[in-house]
Amino acid sequence: MQNTSWVPFFPEQASTFAWQVDGLYLYLILISVFFTVLIFAGLLVFGIKYREREKYATGAEIHGSIGLETFWSIIPFIISMTIFLGGAIVYYNQQRMPDDATEIFVVGKQWMWKIQHGTGQREINELHVPVGRKIKLTMTTEDVLHDFSIPAFRTKFDVVPGRYTTTWFEATKPGKYHLFCAEYCGLNHSGMGGYVYVMEQRDFDNWLSGNVSGQTPVEAGNDLFNNKLGCASCHQQNDQGRGPNLAGIFGKDVRLTGGQIVKADDEYIRNSILNPQGQIVEGYQPIMPTFKGQITEEQLVQLIAYIKSLGGNSIEGTTTRTTTTTNTNTSGGNNMNSNSGTGGSTIRVPLPERGAANNRQGSNPNAPDITSEPTNRQR
Amino acid sequence: MQNVDTINSGYIEKPTNYLTNGYTLKSWLLTKDHKRIAILYLIVISIFFLMGGLYAATIRLELLTPQSDMLETQTYNKVFTQHGILMIFFFLIPSIPAVLGNFFVPIMIGAKDLAFPRINLLSWYLYMIGGVLTLWALMQGGVDTGWTFYAPYSTTFSNSYVTAVGLGIFVNGFSSILTGLNLIVTTHTMRAPGMTWFRLPLFVWALYATSLVMILGTPVIAITILLLAVERLAQIGIFDPAIGGDPILFQHLFWFYSHPAVYIMVLPGMGVISELISNFSRKKIFGYEFIAFSSIAIAVFGFLVWGHHMFVSGQSIYAGLVFSFLTMVVAIPSAIKMFNWTATLYKGSILFDTPMLYALGFLGLFLIGGLTGLFLGSMGLDIHLTDTYFVVAHFHYVMVGGQVIAYLGGIHYWWSKMTGKMYSEFWGKISAMLVFVGFNLTFFPQFILGYQGMPRRYAAYPEEFQVLNIFSTAGASVLGVGLVMPVIYLTHSLIWGKDAPANPWLLPGLEWRIPSPPPTENFETTPIVTWEAYDFTEESGLDLESARNKNKVTV
Numbered sequence: 001m002q003n004t005s006w007v008p009f010f011p012e013q014a015s016t017f018a019w020q021v022d023g024l025y026l027y028l029i030l031i032s033v034f035f036t037v038l039i040f041a042g043l044l045v046f047g048i049k050y051r052e053r054e055k056y057a058t059g060a061e062i063h064g065s066i067g068l069e070t071f072w073s074i075i076p077f078i079i080s081m082t083i084f085l086g087g088a089i090v091y092y093n094q095q096r097m098p099d100d101a102t103e104i105f106v107v108g109k110q111w112m113w114k115i116q117h118g119t120g121q122r123e124i125n126e127l128h129v130p131v132g133r134k135i136k137l138t139m140t141t142e143d144v145l146h147d148f149s150i151p152a153f154r155t156k157f158d159v160v161p162g163r164y165t166t167t168w169f170e171a172t173k174p175g176k177y178h179l180f181c182a183e184y185c186g187l188n189h190s191g192m193g194g195y196v197y198v199m200e201q202r203d204f205d206n207w208l209s210g211n212v213s214g215q216t217p218v219e220a221g222n223d224l225f226n227n228k229l230g231c232a233s234c235h236q237q238n239d240q241g242r243g244p245n246l247a248g249i250f251g252k253d254v255r256l257t258g259g260q261i262v263k264a265d266d267e268y269i270r271n272s273i274l275n276p277q278g279q280i281v282e283g284y285q286p287i288m289p290t291f292k293g294q295i296t297e298e299q300l301v302q303l304i305a306y307i308k309s310l311g312g313n314s315i316e317g318t319t320t321r322t323t324t325t326t327n328t329n330t331s332g333g334n335n336m337n338s339n340s341g342t343g344g345s346t347i348r349v350p351l352p353e354r355g356a357a358n359n360r361q362g363s364n365p366n367a368p369d370i371t372s373e374p375t376n377r378q379r
Numbered sequence: 380m381q382n383v384d385t386i387n388s389g390y391i392e393k394p395t396n397y398l399t400n401g402y403t404l405k406s407w408l409l410t411k412d413h414k415r416i417a418i419l420y421l422i423v424i425s426i427f428f429l430m431g432g433l434y435a436a437t438i439r440l441e442l443l444t445p446q447s448d449m450l451e452t453q454t455y456n457k458v459f460t461q462h463g464i465l466m467i468f469f470f471l472i473p474s475i476p477a478v479l480g481n482f483f484v485p486i487m488i489g490a491k492d493l494a495f496p497r498i499n500l501l502s503w504y505l506y507m508i509g510g511v512l513t514l515w516a517l518m519q520g521g522v523d524t525g526w527t528f529y530a531p532y533s534t535t536f537s538n539s540y541v542t543a544v545g546l547g548i549f550v551n552g553f554s555s556i557l558t559g560l561n562l563i564v565t566t567h568t569m570r571a572p573g574m575t576w577f578r579l580p581l582f583v584w585a586l587y588a589t590s591l592v593m594i595l596g597t598p599v600i601a602i603t604i605l606l607l608a609v610e611r612l613a614q615i616g617i618f619d620p621a622i623g624g625d626p627i628l629f630q631h632l633f634w635f636y637s638h639p640a641v642y643i644m645v646l647p648g649m650g651v652i653s654e655l656i657s658n659f660s661r662k663k664i665f666g667y668e669f670i671a672f673s674s675i676a677i678a679v680f681g682f683l684v685w686g687h688h689m690f691v692s693g694q695s696i697y698a699g700l701v702f703s704f705l706t707m708v709v710a711i712p713s714a715i716k717m718f719n720w721t722a723t724l725y726k727g728s729i730l731f732d733t734p735m736l737y738a739l740g741f742l743g744l745f746l747i748g749g750l751t752g753l754f755l756g757s758m759g760l761d762i763h764l765t766d767t768y769f770v771v772a773h774f775h776y777v778m779v780g781g782q783v784i785a786y787l788g789g790i791h792y793w794w795s796k797m798t799g800k801m802y803s804e805f806w807g808k809i810s811a812m813l814v815f816v817g818f819n820l821t822f823f824p825q826f827i828l829g830y831q832g833m834p835r836r837y838a839a840y841p842e843e844f845q846v847l848n849i850f851s852t853a854g855a856s857v858l859g860v861g862l863v864m865p866v867i868y869l870t871h872s873l874i875w876g877k878d879a880p881a882n883p884w885l886l887p888g889l890e891w892r893i894p895s896p897p898p899t900e901n902f903e904t905t906p907i908v909t910w911e912a913y914d915f916t917e918e919s920g921l922d923l924e925s926a927r928n929k930n931k932v933t934v
Contacts, residue, residue: 009827009830009831010830010831011830011831011832020759021759021760021762021763024757024759024760025754025760025830028750028753028754028757028760031750031753032747032750032751032753035746035750036746036747036750039717039721039742039743039746040743042721042722042724043721043724043739043742043743046721046724046725046727046729047724047729047731047739050660050724050725050726050727050728050729051728051729051731052661052728052729052730052731053728054728054927055927056661056885056923056926056927057661057728057927058661058662058728058915058916058923059660059661059662059663059726059727059728059915060662060725060726060727061662061663061916062662062663062665062725062726063663063665063666063667064665064666064667064668064669064719065665065666068666068718068722069666069669069715069719072714072715072718073711073714073715076710076711076714077707077708077711080707080708080710080711080753081707083707083753083756083757084703084704084707084756084757086757086759087703087756087757087758087759087760087761088700088703088758088759089759090758090759090760090762091690091696091699091703091758091759091761091762092696093759094759094762095696110536143531143536144529144531144532144535144536145529145531145532145626147691147766149766149832149834151763151767151831151832152832154762154763155762155763156691156762156763156765156766157691157693157762158691158692158693160620160626160627160692160693161531161619161620161621161626162620162621162625162626163620163693165693178832178841180832180834181834182765182766182767182834182835183529183766184524184525184527184529184532184835184836185532186456186523186532186536186537187452187453187456187523188452189456189836189837189838190447190452190834190836190837190838190839190840191452191839275623
């Protein structure tokens with residue numbers, strides 16, 4: 001089914017990481033072959049030359065050599081440092097999230113992958129992505145550890161319950177590639193997988209339009225926030241509510257009761273919904289009930305997407321970044337990249353003032369913009 | 380080897396040795412003789428090795444075809460889990476320390492027994508209790524978490540006998556701690572006059588380093604298992620985020636023990652290899668101090684690299700960098716050993732008897748095992764390789780290619796001393812070569828499978844991986860034959876083997892200066908050591924010259 005790579009025994013190279021990993025791999029193979037030949041030659045030559053010729057003969061009296069010991073300690077050390085550095089660089093490239101990536105949400109569950117695109121398409125055990133576009137995966141799981149692994153991309157990352165992990169890739173070659181769960185997750189572990197379809201942009205657009213697109217995560221989150229879960233009754237779009245106003249909060253530092261300052265990222269919002277008493281914003285009462293058990297991982301992702309869409313970028317002036325983002329309107333500030341350090345200043349919540357842009361976005365971020373968004377994007 | 384009475388029947392006329400000193404079951408089960416306890420261990424770990432091997436054979440048969448057809452998936456998951464648990468906790472960890480270490484450390488340092496003979500017996504009973512508990516749990520239905528017991532699967536989701544098996548491993552851990560304690564104290568306090576630290580055989584150094592890891596590391600796995608049981612039984616949130624725990628914490632705790640445990644499983648093997656390479660080259664080992672201290676360095680640095688199992692688990696990138704760096708550092712002492720062993724052959728007088736064939740096999744396999752460890756320690760590559768068959772191949776090259784091969788080499792080397800009988804050299808050589816070829820055929824294809832992306836712990840796999848899996852299964856059958864053969868010819872030697880001389884290869888070590896099998900007290904009078912380890916000169920007191928002349932006359 002899959003073509004082989006140009007190097008025998010290699011999996012197909014279908015992402016921008018593939019050549020980096022393969023290059024490092026070839027370098028290590030080279031080193032390994034060198035040392036293997038060296039040691040085997042030593043064993044062979046000494047073994048033949050110095051085999052026993054007379055019973056009970058003794059070998060020469062050689063006890064060692066400081067010079068040789070130093071030599072064969074330092075040379076391998078230097079070589080191992082090149083391996084370390086090479087590995088560190090490739091790892092850094094894979095772990096540093098790009099600013100201009102399209103975000104896709106992944107929720108693992110025994111034993112399937114549930115995938116949610118920013119444009120509203122949902123897939124199970126399949127992932128469709130366009131070629132040549134940076135894709136960032138934000139992942140979590142409903143139950144046990146899983147691992148989202150795409151060998152053709154040389155990409156793999158654990159999916160951990162109770163937190164979000166991220167990874168990214170840029171596919172370079174259209175095709176159908178294996179998607180595996182690589183972390184043992186119980187009974188049907190080996191069945192938890194499917195395929196990644198890398199498509200030319202035009203085909204991908206066809207796929208998008210041919211697929212019934214449900215609510216986008218932001219739309220769904222809006223619905224949860226304002227209707228189903230009733231969050232808006234306390235978290236009002238002004239500072240009069242019993243809870244903090246959430247507009248513009250994403251990616252900012254928040255001061256908690258007790259003076260601790262934390263960044264309002266995915267993880268923080270998630271924890272605040274599931275365990276509200278854990279981190280109380282300064283100036284507010286610990287009155288929020290927990291939503292643990294009442295909300296699924298997918299709904300959490302939607303709520304976070306919605307809160308993220310409530311502006312926040314305008315304050316930091318990161319609008320330049322969002323111009324290249326595929327779903328600018330959907331994900332709003334795109335401050336998922338807060339990990340890479342947007343370095344927002346410490347502000348107190350509730351915010352003293354909000355920009356007009358936030359009001360506009362905050363009230364209803366979706367509707368007409370969203371549906372037209374995919375077509376806007378390709379031009 | 381199990382049939383002790385038969386061994387003894389030939390010895391009625393001869394002076395009492397440790398085997399003829401009492402024939403009753405009680406004289407064995409209540410013995411305080413380190414040599415008898417070693418034999419007790421040998422019998423039981425052989426049974427566990429056989430069971431683990433049957434599990435391995437089952438895995439390889441299932442993987443002959445891409446579909447999950449021979450076993451149900453649930454059964455497959457249990458089989459690979461139990462293969463890992465039995466092999467690691469009940470075979471590899473006790474193998475060399477509890478059998479060969481128990482038997483030979485006191486003799487090699489000129490002592491009558493270990494420092495704490497009763498504790499030594501206690502540690503065997505703890506091992507038995509842990510083993511029986513585990514076997515009971517396996518018979519009740521087994522365990523399906525993988526030997527790594529990752530939470531929250533193991534604490535909340537698995538419906539198998541996790542707690543019971545955990546308890547078995549917990550109890551077994553104390554056996555390991557006590558053995559380590561005993562070996563350390565013995566090495567410190569029981570050395571014969573003249574047996575200075577730098578005259579110790581390198582096998583003793585290696586076991587000393589191993590024992591350090593055992594007593595420092597094993598308590599951590601005990602705590603981890605306890606916490607796991609607490610969460611599983613009382614639903615107190617420690618590892619499962621649904622009840623307030625942290626699954627990454629489990630991985631840190633688990634690997635804090637289990638990475639050093641890898642060194643528990645390979646340092647003793649390195650010790651055996653140092654003995655074999657030096658003695659069968661009939662020459663002092665090259666760079667004695669460097670090999671000795673590299674064992675200690677491995678034991679110390681081995682504690683600082685556990686995070687390299689977690690490069691894709693979500694630990695911080697900076698922690699990952701430090702762990703990757705230290706992983707490279709810990710590779711250096713192993714490289715030093717490898718070069719020194721090879722250099723020892725230079726200008727030796729090399730004898731290619733069965734133990735030496737195993738030693739050379741070890742050098743080849745451990746070399747590949749060590750080098751592929753660098754692949755996995757390199758973070759960028761690890762992302763692609765971790766949790767694939769590349770990892771499976773790598774640790775089998777280290778564990779089987781390292782420890783099991785060294786253990787077999789050691790068993791052959793000291794068999795005549797332990798039993799007083801000679802095995803068939805012909806069959807010994809054949810089996811050593813079969814093991815080497817079969818092993819490579821089994822596990823080398825798995826490196827390729829891993830790079831192609833085949834994940835580990837898969838009952839079913841995509842069809843394009845089948846060809847290499849067939850190679851692997853074919854290799855496993857060769858390996859299986861190679862491993863069963865010693866059981867047959869060694870057992871055969873107990874009954875029909877020739878009586879062993881005290882020193883068949885004319886070697887200088889203390890164990891070769893006492894009768895085969897040794898008397899209960901090991902030494903009639905406490906030896907006074909005046910020679911260095913692996914001393915083949917006149918100073919060692921061996922009459923090599925006359926042995927050579929005698930040999931010439933007879934030829």
